[in-house]
Amino acid sequence: MSKASSGTLYRGHEGMWxxxxxxxxxxxxxxxxLVHVLDTSLxxxxxxxxxxxxxxxxxxxxxxxxxxxVAAIVFHAFNGLRLILVDFWKSGTKYHRQMLWGVLALWVxxxxxxxxxxxxxxxxxx
Amino acid sequence: MSADIxxxxxxxxxxxxxxxxxxxxxxxxxxxxxxxxxxVALVVLIFGHLFAxxxxxDGINAIDFGFVAGKWADPVWQFWDLAMLWLAMLHGTNGxxxxxxxxxxxxxxxxxxxxILYVATIVIVVLGTxxxxxxxxxxxxxxIPACQ
Ligand code: HEM
Ligand code: HEM
Numbered sequence: 001m002s003k004a005s006s007g008t009l010y011r012g013h014e015g016m017w018x019x020x021x022x023x024x025x026x027x028x029x030x031x032x033x034l035v036h037v038l039d040t041s042l043x044x045x046x047x048x049x050x051x052x053x054x055x056x057x058x059x060x061x062x063x064x065x066x067x068x069x070v071a072a073i074v075f076h077a078f079n080g081l082r083l084i085l086v087d088f089w090k091s092g093t094k095y096h097r098q099m100l101w102g103v104l105a106l107w108v109x110x111x112x113x114x115x116x117x118x119x120x121x122x123x124x125x126x
Numbered sequence: 127m128s129a130d131i132x133x134x135x136x137x138x139x140x141x142x143x144x145x146x147x148x149x150x151x152x153x154x155x156x157x158x159x160x161x162x163x164x165x166v167a168l169v170v171l172i173f174g175h176l177f178a179x180x181x182x183x184d185g186i187n188a189i190d191f192g193f194v195a196g197k198w199a200d201p202v203w204q205f206w207d208l209a210m211l212w213l214a215m216l217h218g219t220n221g222x223x224x225x226x227x228x229x230x231x232x233x234x235x236x237x238x239x240x241x242i243l244y245v246a247t248i249v250i251v252v253l254g255t256x257x258x259x260x261x262x263x264x265x266x267x268x269x270i271p272a273c274q
Pocket of ligand 2: 029033036037040041066069073172175176179180186189193194197203207208210211212214253254255257258
């Protein structure tokens with residue numbers, strides 16, 4: 001694209017960054033899911049093998065990793081619903097930007113609530 | 127559906143320039159719709175999964191073999207996980223396929239990357255499905271009283 005196209009409604013604006021974010025989170029979740037099915041399959045090996053791997057998830061560093069993963073999923077989910085509304089709701093294209101702010105607001109609220117609960121369970125420790 | 131209305135300009139242009147030709151069938155349209163329908167279902171399935179496993183009770187600290195055995199004793203959770211496995215894997219695979227088409231320009235690179243993607247998807251979906259249906263709470267090594 002040439003510089004002359006800088007008048008676009010899309011490139012460099014929120015629409016582009018939300019698209020980049022949706023793409024990156026989608027790939028991250030997919031890669032996690034591949035590993036997640038493999039680690040869950042250890043329940044077919046032995047209880048000890050499964051518990052051993054699960055216990056490595058139960059430390060503060062992993063708790064932060066899980067929080068980041070959930071942040072990625074919650075963003076992808078809410079932004080995905082916004083994309084669906086843009087496609088199917090008749091005023092969707094008109095309000096796509098307002099809906100993006102809605103997505104970010106809901107994302108922050110959800111993540112604050114999730115983090116308080118998850119991190120206090122994880123750091124409260126056993 | 128009585129009148130059959132021809133696509134705009136379909137008569138006037140040389141068929142070789144007609145992009146509405148049926149060559150790609152309706153696959154991309156079905157894939158597009160699937161991404162949206164599966165997305166809506168996945169919000170419910172994944173949020174429910176995360177809530178049940180991380181927010182309730184002792185959260186992450188409670189997850190061990192016994193926790194999984196307790197969940198999969200209930201067919202509702204078996205079905206839940208099965209639906210989540212299939213929908214998330216197909217949705218994710220189709221999404222990554224789009225991304226490969228966008229960035230891999232050489233035909234050979236595309237074929238290779240997509241081949242690896244599809245093999246990985248089949249392996250994970252088959253493995254995950256078998257794990258749910260062949261799960262055995264009294265597998266060797268479980269010494270809880272209920273298994274004696
Ligand atoms: C939580 C509920 C989810 C919703 C509402 C959702 C929604 C969407 C939507 C609407 C699209 C756009 C499709 C298009 O442009 O045609 C999309 C793309 C994508 N999704 Fe999801 N999704 C969800 C979960 C997931 C999960 C669990 C994964 C991974 C396993 C995933 C991976 C992807 C990928 C890789 C893309 C392609 C991104 C791109 O082409 O830029 N999504 N999703
Ligand atoms: C850190 C967050 C997560 C934790 C702690 C977690 C934990 C678990 C546990 C304990 C199981 C065993 C069965 C059950 O409880 O239902 C399981 C299975 C499963 N999880 Fe998760 N999960 C997480 C995130 C996710 C996400 C984001 C997805 C989807 C993209 C997902 C998809 C699945 C699937 C498909 C299964 C069934 C696996 C199989 O068929 O063998 N999980 N998870």
